[in-house]
Amino acid sequence: MDCYGVIGHPVKHSVSPAMHNAAFRAMKIDAVYASFDVKPEDLKKAIEGAKALGIKGLNVTIPHKEEVLKLAKPDELALRIGAANTLKFDEEVLAYNTDAYGALKALENAGVGVSGKTVLIIGAGGAARAIAFALVGEGATVVVTNRTEQRGLKLVQDVRKYGECVFVPMSELEKLRFDILINATPVGMSGYMPGKLPVDSKLIKEGIVVFDTVYNPMETALIKLAKMRGCKVVYGIDMLVHQGARAFEIWTGLSPPFDVMKKAALNALER
Ligand SMILES: NC(=O)c1ccc[n+]([C@@H]2O[C@H](COP(=O)([O-])OP(=O)(O)OC[C@H]3O[C@@H](n4cnc5c(N)ncnc54)[C@H](OP(=O)(O)O)[C@@H]3O)[C@@H](O)[C@H]2O)c1
CATH class of the missing domain: 3.40.50.720 (NAD(P)-binding Rossmann-like Domain)
Incomplete structure (x- = not known):
């Protein structure tokens, strides 16, 4: 089973676990997504630990989006923005900013x-x-x-x-x-x-x-x-789901089940 997650501080109210686990289930992907509360002083150790554990991908939220750029290889947009919210663990740790994409997609839709x-x-x-x-x-x-x-x-x-x-x-x-x-x-x-x-x-x-x-x-x-x-x-909510959907696509190479993800995000918010 592959493992994904979100790191932030605090992170317990994140709807990302509900959204991504629903996507994995819908696409019959053998994977799980969890949330990890990581204090700012532990960010470097958390990234090293994720690498060692074979975690495939992480979302990054407040307050780590800027600091994480020092610990990963950002693509051009993340570098330009100065912040990343998605990490993919490959030979290297690659960093992306899917908030930008999420906002544009919400407007376009x-x-x-x-x-x-x-x-x-x-x-x-x-x-x-x-x-x-x-x-x-x-x-x-x-x-x-x-x-x-x-x-x-x-x-x-x-x-x-x-x-x-x-x-x-x-x-x-x-x-x-x-x-x-x-x-x-x-x-x-x-x-x-x-x-x-x-x-x-x-x-x-x-x-x-x-x-x-x-x-x-x-x-x-x-x-x-x-x-x-x-x-x-x-x-x-549309920006939120689109940024998550883009992260899913970066990690899996598959077209994300947007409606499933949106429904799961809305349900998690209601709870
Ligand atoms: N839909 C999505 O996918 C998505 C994604 C990311 C963020 N968001 C939303 O965007 C918000 C901001 O996130 P962020 O990551 O940009 O946070 P951030 O880096 O902490 O920036 C917060 C911004 O809000 C301003 N602000 C905070 N409290 C204010 C107040 N009482 N009156 C006027 N301005 C105030 C701050 O102004 P100062 O510079 O004066 O402090 C700053 O410009 C989040 O709370 C969230 O609701 C949504």
């Missing part, structure tokens, strides 16, 4: 084209970084706003090497015109700031697309407001 569009990203952490690099790669103009301006400015400086990207402080967003708004902060997340909006409600205007990367709850305050105002919405 909702029928939202990004080329030539102006996209406002709220946040400048790991998720925002992956999404910003992915979007400029597809020909979008990215506007970043963030609570901590320095962090937002750093992201813009990095992304600008590859495409159009500017920073706008939160206090100046009202003047901005944009086609797509993406929340890449935890604001609105259950257990953190449920019911809260990441930006002023005035910014949610009819005709724009609103993508909330927060997936718990699925119907965040931002999504509810966007629907009320007649905006097209994109759900964080």
